[in-house]
Amino acid sequence: MSKPAARIRLADAAFALFDERGYEQTTIDDIAGRAGVGRTTFFRHYRSKEDVIFPDHDRLLSLIRDRLETSSHSTALVAVSDAVRLVLLRYLEEGDLARRRYVLTSKVATLRDREIASVARYQRLFREFISDWMGDPTESASLRAELMAASVVSAHNHVLRRWLRGEAADPVGEVDAAMREVLRLFPPPGSGPEGGGTTVLAFRTEQDIDSLLPALRRVLEEGGGQ
Structure with missing residues (x-):
């Protein structure tokens, strides 16, 4: 099996050390050493130890x-x-x-x-x-x-x-x-009422729908269909 890429090894090493020692106590040298690479390789992939995380x-x-x-x-x-x-x-x-x-x-x-x-x-x-x-x-x-x-x-x-x-x-x-x-x-x-179309309002009444329809039509005609 091929060895994981240095970037992946560095990330794995960093999180392992953060878990073991805490973030503040872990240095870049610690991360590079755990990953088996030098500082130069670390900075080739990341600008700081924060960059390993995000x-x-x-x-x-x-x-x-x-x-x-x-x-x-x-x-x-x-x-x-x-x-x-x-x-x-x-x-x-x-x-x-x-x-x-x-x-x-x-x-x-x-x-x-x-x-x-x-x-x-x-x-x-x-x-x-x-x-x-x-x-x-x-x-x-x-x-x-x-x-x-x-x-x-x-x-x-x-x-x-x-x-x-x-x-x-x-x-x-x-x-x-x-x-x-x-x-x-x-x-x-x-796309709202100002942009055209029909706005429908729902309300409750004791009247049946057949007796309401003529009144509703008159309201719509008087309001220009809006």
């Missing part, structure tokens, strides 16, 4: 940006859902490594802060894309884009945390369902 966010952000940029105005929301799925799949591919990271970041404040900063980068990317898609420079539209981006990220993180805790048997199905919920909260501009 996925390649720059690469992942680039993949998300590429997916968003290939969409048209009519497929923008589909692209957002696809991009969220891309992020989740990246964590699923990591498997146990992602779960070990989750445990570690919950214990180490500096790692938790870095994770929060990374989440903010994803949210900013979604917010900028949604804002451009809306094409509305008003403050209310800017707020709507911010809220929608925050909801997109929150939906992903909710499902991801469930999977990391072993609570989600079908995380991909769950994230798709979560995104449908988000998109229901934020219908495309012009």
Whole structure:
């Protein structure tokens, strides 16, 4: 059997040492030594011991940006859902490594802060894309884009945390369902009553439907069918 690649050996060594000694007490020399490589090899793959823990966010952000940029105005929301799925799949591919990271970041404040900063980068990317898609420079539209981006990220993180805790048997199905919920909260501009169509109100009355229909028709005619 071939020897695992140095990058994988370094990651395995780092997490093993973090478990044994704690994150703060583990040095880069410790990690390199456990992996059987030198410092030069370590820095060829990672910039710091923090980088061993976290996925390649720059690469992942680039993949998300590429997916968003290939969409048209009519497929923008589909692209957002696809991009969220891309992020989740990246964590699923990591498997146990992602779960070990989750445990570690919950214990180490500096790692938790870095994770929060990374989440903010994803949210900013979604917010900028949604804002451009809306094409509305008003403050209310800017707020709507911010809220929608925050909801997109929150939906992903909710499902991801469930999977990391072993609570989600079908995380991909769950994230798709979560995104449908988000998109229901934020219908495309012009798709509501202002954009045309018929609004139906439901209410209860003792009258039967046959006696109500003529009155309803008169209301619709007087209101221009709105």
